[in-house]
Amino acid sequence: MPELIEIEYYREALDALVGGMIDSVDIPDERFTRPKGTPIEPFAQLAGERLLKTSRLGKLLCLHIGPVGDPEAEVLLGLRFGMTGRLLINGSGPIDKLEYASGRDEPAWDRFTLTVDGNRVSIRDQRRLGSIELEPDLERLGPEASTVTAEQLAVALTGRTKALKAVLLDQQLIAGLGNLLVDECLWRAGLAPSRPVNDLSAHEIERLAVMIVDTVADLSARGGSHTGDSFDARNEHAQCPRDCGEMRHDTVGGRSTWWCPVHQV
DNA sequence: ATTGTGGCCTGCCCGC
DNA sequence: TGCGGGCAGGCCACAA
The missing domain is CATH 3.20.190.10 (MutM-like, N-terminal)
Structure with a gap:
């Protein structure tokens, strides 16, 4: 964990x-x-x-x-x-x-x-x-996730085709995020985990960078990576706490992934 | 070079 | 009850 x-x-x-x-x-x-x-x-x-x-x-x-x-x-x-x-x-x-x-x-x-x-x-x-x-x-670690800037995030994403979630989990590109934090950040940012990174707009990258920093600060204050708003919805047939869509379970970047197809696009 | 896959380890839970 | 398969929030070596 x-x-x-x-x-x-x-x-x-x-x-x-x-x-x-x-x-x-x-x-x-x-x-x-x-x-x-x-x-x-x-x-x-x-x-x-x-x-x-x-x-x-x-x-x-x-x-x-x-x-x-x-x-x-x-x-x-x-x-x-x-x-x-x-x-x-x-x-x-x-x-x-x-x-x-x-x-x-x-x-x-x-x-x-x-x-x-x-x-x-x-x-x-x-x-x-x-x-x-x-x-x-x-040197083998990317910039620290808790303070990552839009510019740093853009560098991590450029020239790649991987799924967004796979990039965020790659410690060489951004250091510190694990499976739970990534799912929560993407859920908050409204971005689908399987989105190819070269598909993201500058605006989305900026929004995601802010969301990563805010989410880490937020969950740190709450008490851990498992205290995200979407955490309780990591279950079969669970509803998205934001829009009541059914949560979906996939494997992305080799990891178990829960996300909401309604608002994560 | 980038990307995906399987292995490392061990224990638990489920279905047969 | 016993057994096998699948799974687990990380990371690394390896192949394509």
Whole structure:
């Protein structure tokens, strides 16, 4: 479930530990490191350093780690949460329950644990779809969705033929939107998810950019990606909350998609 | 280069 | 009750 909004909640929670000393790093299983096959050792060597800062780009949460007062020696540790990953601090998460995740909650699913001044920070990820990476390449991510401008959006769309939804999900083009946020943004903007992007007018692009920024802000304040106006209509035979048309279920960009054919055109 | 597909992983839910 | 298939809100490697 975690999309930009949830990752930002994680970052804010983690921010309380900035300045602390990393006592230990525990990665039980090499399958969680990226790129695949990266040994655990370089991660373990972060013990003894300090957590200097946190940052986020899209769904990537970054920990800036190193000795105080020596920016040259700073190392970036990137955390990705996949679909089922949660950040736990001392056993509890900023988000209590993941939609669509298992009702169970096993400490055995802790794929990565950092101890900062005695506080346990863990990624609990049942399916191991998340990962950790040293010095992640930030250049591979597009502009941040929560502040995306019409100009940036236009750049992402130009020269492409993909379905609109597929582009919005592509982290290289726009960073941070996941399946739920995209469906809500398109529902609010009145745009069909399967529209080829080269078909959008300048006016529609502008409207969509504003809608993305507003929707992210709105749902952040409400409490998560699952609090959209269209969320309850992600069901068979559900009615569109705007115009009472029947919601339609399709696969677009390889993802399960709910939309309203009446007002999304 | 761009685009679509399948795989990674695991658990749950449904129908037989 | 047991079993197989399909599905899940992310991301990557790969083929066309």
